[in-house]
Amino acid sequence: xxxxxxxxxxxxxxxxxxxxxxxxxxxxxxxxxxxxxxxxxxxxxxxxxxxxxxxxxxxxxxxxxxxxxxxxxxxxxxxxxxxxxxxxxxxxxxxxxxxxxxxxxxxxxxxxxxxxxxxxxxxxxxxxxxxxxxxxxxxxxxxxxxxxxxxxxxxxxxxxxxxxxxxxxxxxxxxxxxxxxxxxxxxxxxxxxxxxxxxxxxxxxxxxxxxxxxxxxxxxxxxxxxxxxxxxxxxxxxxxxxxxxxxxxxxxxxxxxxxxxxxxxxxxxxxxxxxxxxxxxxx
Amino acid sequence: xxxxxxxxxxxxxxxxxxxxxxxxxxxxxxxxxxxxxxxxxxxxxxxxxxxxxxxxxxxxxxxxxxxxxxxxxxxxxxxxxxxxxxxxxxxxxxxxxxxxxxxxxxxxxxxxxxxxxxxxxxxxxxxxxxxxxxxxxxxxxxxxxxxxxxxxxxxxxxxxxxxxxxxxxxxxxxxxxxxxxxxxxxxxxxxxxxxxxxxxxxxxxxxxxxxxxxxxxxxxxxxxxxxxxxxxxxxxxxxxxxxxxxxxxxxxxxxxxxxxxxxxxxxxxxxxxxxxxxxxxxxxxxxxxxxxxxxxxxxxxxxxxxxxxxxxxxxxxxxxxxxxxxxxxxxxxxxxxxxxxxxxxxxxxxxxxxxxxxxxxxxxxxxxxxxxxxxxxxxxxxxxxxxxxxxxxxxxxxxxxxxxxxxxxxxxxxxxxxxxxxxxxxxxxxxxxxxxxxxxxxxxxxxxxxxxxxxxxxxxxxxxxxxxxxxxxxxxxxxxxxxxxxxxxxxxxxxxxxxxxxxxxxxxxxxxxxxxxxxxxxxxxxxxxxxxxxxxxxxxxxxxxxxxxxxxxxxxxxxxxxxxxxxxxxxxxxxxxxxxxxxxxxxxxxxxxxxxxxxxxxxxxxxxxxxxxxxxxxxxxxxxxxxxxxx
Numbered sequence: 001x002x003x004x005x006x007x008x009x010x011x012x013x014x015x016x017x018x019x020x021x022x023x024x025x026x027x028x029x030x031x032x033x034x035x036x037x038x039x040x041x042x043x044x045x046x047x048x049x050x051x052x053x054x055x056x057x058x059x060x061x062x063x064x065x066x067x068x069x070x071x072x073x074x075x076x077x078x079x080x081x082x083x084x085x086x087x088x089x090x091x092x093x094x095x096x097x098x099x100x101x102x103x104x105x106x107x108x109x110x111x112x113x114x115x116x117x118x119x120x121x122x123x124x125x126x127x128x129x130x131x132x133x134x135x136x137x138x139x140x141x142x143x144x145x146x147x148x149x150x151x152x153x154x155x156x157x158x159x160x161x162x163x164x165x166x167x168x169x170x171x172x173x174x175x176x177x178x179x180x181x182x183x184x185x186x187x188x189x190x191x192x193x194x195x196x197x198x199x200x201x202x203x204x205x206x207x208x209x210x211x212x213x214x215x216x217x218x219x220x221x222x223x224x225x226x227x228x229x230x231x232x233x234x235x236x237x238x239x240x241x242x243x244x245x246x247x248x249x250x251x252x253x254x255x256x257x258x259x260x261x262x263x264x265x266x267x268x269x270x271x272x273x274x275x276x277x278x279x280x281x282x283x
Numbered sequence: 284x285x286x287x288x289x290x291x292x293x294x295x296x297x298x299x300x301x302x303x304x305x306x307x308x309x310x311x312x313x314x315x316x317x318x319x320x321x322x323x324x325x326x327x328x329x330x331x332x333x334x335x336x337x338x339x340x341x342x343x344x345x346x347x348x349x350x351x352x353x354x355x356x357x358x359x360x361x362x363x364x365x366x367x368x369x370x371x372x373x374x375x376x377x378x379x380x381x382x383x384x385x386x387x388x389x390x391x392x393x394x395x396x397x398x399x400x401x402x403x404x405x406x407x408x409x410x411x412x413x414x415x416x417x418x419x420x421x422x423x424x425x426x427x428x429x430x431x432x433x434x435x436x437x438x439x440x441x442x443x444x445x446x447x448x449x450x451x452x453x454x455x456x457x458x459x460x461x462x463x464x465x466x467x468x469x470x471x472x473x474x475x476x477x478x479x480x481x482x483x484x485x486x487x488x489x490x491x492x493x494x495x496x497x498x499x500x501x502x503x504x505x506x507x508x509x510x511x512x513x514x515x516x517x518x519x520x521x522x523x524x525x526x527x528x529x530x531x532x533x534x535x536x537x538x539x540x541x542x543x544x545x546x547x548x549x550x551x552x553x554x555x556x557x558x559x560x561x562x563x564x565x566x567x568x569x570x571x572x573x574x575x576x577x578x579x580x581x582x583x584x585x586x587x588x589x590x591x592x593x594x595x596x597x598x599x600x601x602x603x604x605x606x607x608x609x610x611x612x613x614x615x616x617x618x619x620x621x622x623x624x625x626x627x628x629x630x631x632x633x634x635x636x637x638x639x640x641x642x643x644x645x646x647x648x649x650x651x652x653x654x655x656x657x658x659x660x661x662x663x664x665x666x667x668x669x670x671x672x673x674x675x676x677x678x679x680x681x682x683x684x685x686x687x688x689x690x691x692x693x694x695x696x697x698x699x700x701x702x703x704x705x706x707x708x709x710x711x712x713x714x715x716x717x718x719x720x721x722x723x724x725x726x727x728x729x730x731x732x733x734x735x736x737x738x739x740x741x742x743x744x745x746x747x748x749x750x751x752x753x754x755x756x757x758x759x760x761x762x763x764x765x766x767x768x769x770x771x772x773x774x775x776x777x778x779x780x781x782x783x784x785x786x787x788x789x790x791x792x793x794x795x796x797x798x799x800x801x802x803x804x805x806x807x808x809x810x811x812x813x814x815x816x817x818x819x820x821x822x823x824x825x826x827x828x829x830x831x832x833x834x835x836x837x838x839x840x841x842x843x844x845x846x847x848x849x850x851x852x853x854x855x856x857x858x859x860x861x862x863x864x865x866x867x868x869x870x871x872x873x874x875x876x877x878x879x880x881x882x883x884x885x886x887x888x889x890x891x892x893x894x895x896x897x898x899x900x901x902x903x904x905x906x907x908x909x910x911x912x913x914x
Contacts, residue, residue, distance in 0.1 A: 059855050060764035061847035065840055072832055080825060088727045089824040092718045099717060099755050106759025109696070109866050110855030111880055117759060118883045121752050128748035132730060136744070139734050146820075200855055259887065274741065281737060 004083075011082055012075060019214025020044045022221075026247055033251045048210055054203035059108040066104025067205045071212045073097035078219050084147040087135040091128075094219070098124055101209070105197040116196030120184035122258045126265040127171035133273035134168060137161045138226075140280045147226065156228045158238075163276035165227050167269040169242060174265065175220055178250035181261050285336040288329065289406045290343070292416070292463040296323075300456030304449045312452060313431045313778065319456075320424030327420040334413045337404040337469070348405065349398065349472065353390050356476045357383070359483060363505070366486075372502045378509035382479075385516045395523050397470070397530055407469040407532060410808035414662060415466040415592055418669045421789075422584050423459045425782040429677050430455065430576035432778035436684050437574050441492065451491060451574075458484035458581065465589050471519050471529040474593075478515060478557070481586050482508040488577040489570045500569030507566040511556030511590075518549035531596060535812070539600040544913035547600065550593060551610050551909065558590030558643040560617045561902035567640060571632040575680025578632060583639045583672040588665055591643055594650040595661050599812045601653030608736065609909035614647030615733070615742030616905060620898045622749035627889035629882070631679045631689045634753060635672065638715070641746060642668045642722070648739055649729050655809045656817035657732035660725045662805050666793060667721030671714045674786040678708040681779055685772040692881055697761040699769040705761050707783050714790045716754045719829040721794040728819065756882045765866055766852045795830055797821060 024041035031038025040046075058064070077093040080086075098120070105117035135145055141160050142149040150157060158165055174181040186193040193199070201209055224242050225235035299319045306312050341348050360383050367375035389395065397403060408416070434448050461480035468474035482505065490501035522529045525542045537543065559567035559582075570582050581587070594610065601607025618641045625637035642664065649661040681704045682697065683689045698705035714720040726747050733740040793800060798821055806816045854861050855878075860868040862875050870876040 055851065057851045057853050059853065060766070061843050061850055061852065062762075062764055062840065065836060065843060068839070069836055072836065076829065076832065083825075086727075086820065086824055088730060089718065092723055092727065093829065095751065096717045099751065102755055103759050103762055106756070107762045107764055108855055109763055109765050109878060109880065110857070111878065112856065114759075114880045118756055121755055122883070122885075125748050125752050128751070129744045132744045132747070133741075136730065136734050136740055139731070145731060194856060194858075262888070270741075270745075274737070277737060 008079055008082065011078065015078060015218040016211050016214040019217040022217055022243065023214060029247050030251060048207050051207035052204050056203050059110065059200040062107060063104055063201065064205060066100050067201065067208050069100030070097050071208050073100060074212050074215045074219065078215055081147065081219060081222050084151060086145050087138060087147060088145055091131045091135060095124065095128065108200045110200050112194045112199040113197055116184045116193055116199065119258055120197050122262055123174050123181065123184055126262050127174045130167050130171045130269040130273055133270065133277065134164050137164045137273065137277050140277060150226055150229050156230050158227045160280060161276050163272040167272040169245065170269050171265055172220060172242065173246055173249060176246055178246050180253040180256045182255055183258050284333065285338040286340045288333060289338050289340065289467055292467060293460045296456045296460035296463065300453040303452040303456060306449060309431060309435055316427050316431055320428050323420040323424045327417055330408065330413060330416055335409045338406040339403055340405050341398045352473050352476050356386060359479055363483065370502065375502055375506045375509060378506055378513055381513045382516050385520060389520050397528050400528060400533065403530060404469045404532065405473065406467045408467055410804050411595065411662065412466045414666060414804060416463065418588065419459055419462045419585055422669055422673050423580060425785055426576050426580045426673060427455055428778055429782040432776045433576055433680055434574065440684065454484050454487045455580065462585055462589065466592060469531050471531060475515050475519060479512050481589060482512065485581050485586055488581060489573045491573060497572050500572050503569050504566035507556050507563045511553035514549040514552040518546040521546035535599055539604050544606050547597060547606055548909055548913045550597065554590040554593040558587045558647065559640050560613060560644055560647060561620055562899035564621065564640050568633060568636050571636050575676055579673045579676035583676055584669040587639065587643055588669060591646040591650065591665060594647055595658060598650040598653045598658045601651055605912040606909065607651045607653045609912055611648045611651030611736060611739045613905045613909065614644045614651055615739040616902065617644030618648060618746040619742040622746040623889050624891055624894060625753045626749060627884050627886055627891050629691050629884060631691050634757065635675055635679060639672055641750065645729055645743065648743065649732055652732055652736060652739065654732055655813045655815060656728060659801060659805050659809060659817050659819065660728035660732055663721060663801065664725040667725060670786060670789050670793060671711055671722060674711040674783065674790060675708065677783055678704050678711060691757055691760060695760050696763040696765060696769065699764055700771065701773045703773060707787050709758055709762055710787055712754050712758045714794065716751055719794065719826040721797055724797060724821065760882060
């Protein structure tokens with residue numbers, strides 16, 4: 001019991017550090033692809049500490065509660081993941097975290113954050129079905145919704161559900177807020193929504209949101225690693241490859257509109273998952 | 284003892300209703316309703332302690348009970364016929380006649396006599412009926428108490444000179460008695476009578492305000508429910524002609540077989556009209572013109588639950604059968620389609636109505652799947668949805684009286700104008716879609732139960748994703764806070780605050796004790812009907828730690844609000860065109876404009892008028908499919 005608590009504390013401390021490094025490498029590679037030198041790899045950490053130092057200015061007194069909810073429940077789902085718990089509850093707690101942030105964005109009477117928040121809702125609508133269908137596909141194969149079941153299964157999941165993996169990569173673009181699905185935060189197109197959902201978060205609150213993004217990256221990496229749970233090196237390799245693919249797609253595509261994202265992720269994402277699930281079901 | 288409990292459950296609410304029919308002022312009404320509510324709640328504990336019990340009550344005061352029921356049935360149907368003729372509603376009249384003729388034929392020509400069957404029970408109270416009795420007695424009481432103050436304001440707002448509240452409360456309590464009779468009946472003819480009684484009560488309450496719209500909507504509810512009544516009576520006749528009984532326990536003991544598939548399908552039609560599944564959903568949407576206590580009591584927590592109760596009651600026969608699969612597909616489709624339609628609505632009560640239809644669809648789907656896990660999810664969802672939806676409807680009613688509108692677009696920043704109701708509404712919505720509260724956990728169980736039926740699984744998955752959208756954008760609007768001092772629009776009458784508060788506490792209590800509820804209430808029912816129980820690993824989901832985390836974060840809320848004056852609060856960024864006062868910006872010609880923000884309704888995808896026809900066609904197709912596999 002004590003061992004597990006120590007491991008969880010270790011996880012909570014180390015995960016954002018790795019997430020931050022991945023973010024830094026992301027920015028470096030993106031810069032190189034665009035023919036720039038790019039910031040140092042440790043830049044996300046410099047930004048984090050600078051934000052923490054800033055004055056606390058808010059648009060309403062409750063904002064910090066929503067930001068705290070976003071952080072705490074993402075960490076919670078990471079802990080649940082580490083404890084090899086039920087996949088569906090992990091997905092729902094992740095949804096709880098995202099909803100907390102969306103509520104924080106919508107609770108300010110600003111056009112940018114309201115539109116950003118609702119676009120984030122549509123993004124959630126686009127990727128949730130694929131995540132849950134992924135859990136269902138896992139059940140079809142391992143007969144359990146628990147991650148422990150995946151660990152006990154002797155074959156890599158990728159061999160049985162390659163299409164689900166492709167669908168997962170598709171919605172990973174949405175989750176990581178990369179073009180062509182970078183709507184809610186307008187990462188690159190500041191003239192459209194300023195900073196979208198994050199417009200009214202500043203200083204320490206924005207620092208915590210950044211921190212939570214790093215946790216999210218580790219959580220998503222964990223999901224990808226589930227597809228090849230038998231060999232840790234292959235799993236990490238696939239994670240790095242997937243993230244590189246995401247960076248590549250980010251840089252070669254333009255932002256589209258939410259209607260396109262919604263239609264395509266439901267058609268392609270859900271379609272791929274369904275084909276895979278039905279093929280397993282009928283075997 | 285059992286006989287006394289049963290008679291008391293049915294007759295006592297009616298008696299209270301008659302007393303209320305004679306009272307002319309709010310004070311006396313309030314006292315009687317509060318006292319009888321306390322009595323109901325105490326009585327529900329009595330029923331809990333006495334469960335399970337059966338009764339072979341066959342006569343009251345020397346008169347055969349079946350004769351009394353049949354006689355009352357004919358009076359009821361004649362009254363419905365009279366109303367239909369008086370308002371020149373041909374369809375309703377025809378549907379009443381279509382019930383009277385089979386009933387007369389059955390009772391006087393076929394002359395069924397099942398009371399003599401060995402082991403016959405006219406009423407049964409097992410854990411499922413007990414669960415429904417809790418909902419009827421406890422939630423019903425709280426809503427009745429809420430209605431005391433609400434109806435006063437309702438008649439005041441609508442300038443009604445001569446109060447019709449005595450009649451209103453009479454029908455409410457008549458309804459409570461009918462629901463009790465419905466869930467306790469084991470004899471399908473008795474259940475049929477109580478079923479049509481709830482149809483009548485619904486009609487009287489929807490048409491309460493006597494406007495043309497109300498009367499039209501009441502008749503639409505009437506004819507759609509009458510279709511269910513026709514299906515019900517034919518189902519009874521078919522049951523008797525095929526297996527010589529129409530007692531629920533004897534039908535269940537018969538086991539699933541092709542012979543009873545058709546009457547089961549007819550019962551499913553009756554259940555689906557009562558539960559407003561597609562294509563019968565328009566009556567529930569139209570019923571939203573009724574006063575809010577009606578919407579809360581009949582059209583979300585209790586009467587529509589009678590429909591799904593019937594399906595859950597017969598769910599042991601649905602496992603691994605074609606008819607069960609067809610019902611599951613219908614329910615799943617309703618869940619998906621209703622959730623989609625709710626996104627395009629801006630009328631708050633219509634959003635709640637579509638959400639109700641959706642959740643009922645999920646209950647129908649899990650009942651149709653018929654495995655122990657699925658039916659556990661169904662019963663749990665009945666409980667959680669009833670409480671949460673009751674709270675939401677009562678809150679929306681209070682909001683409507685406070686701000687004078689039921690449009691979501693007018694609820695911007697509600698939590699500043701009506702802090703208590705606004706916060707409780709947010710809690711209610713939170714409980715409908717987020718862990719660790721019961722509704723989402725039962726959706727999780729529903730997904731787990733549906734993995735072996737891919738079509739139903741797909742509908743449930745899509746529906747769950749869609750529900751998040753309309754709840755969160757509504758929540759976001761209510762929880763908006765600006766630094767403008769808003770005028771408080773709340774008045775804190777006890778009749779309002781206590782029901783809302785108790786319902787909120789109830790939501791938290793049942794969600795925290797979900798494992799205990801499952802073990803003590805639901806698993807015994809599942810065990811006795813299926814022989815084995817579902818393996819629900821809720822324990823590993825760490826729900827209690829999530830609850831504790833939410834509690835801790837919630838405790839931070841008042842701290843943050845109190846520290847608000849020490850925070851630097853600035854107006855939102857408006858590209859440098861901010862005006863100093865309020866949330867305004869300098870528009871064309873430096874004119875000050877107020878910022879006004881509307882929600883997304885995604886009409887491109889989820890417009891009600893565009894989708895409804897297509898959805899209804901699909902639903903009808905699924906119904907034909909259901910009859911196709913059983914005939």
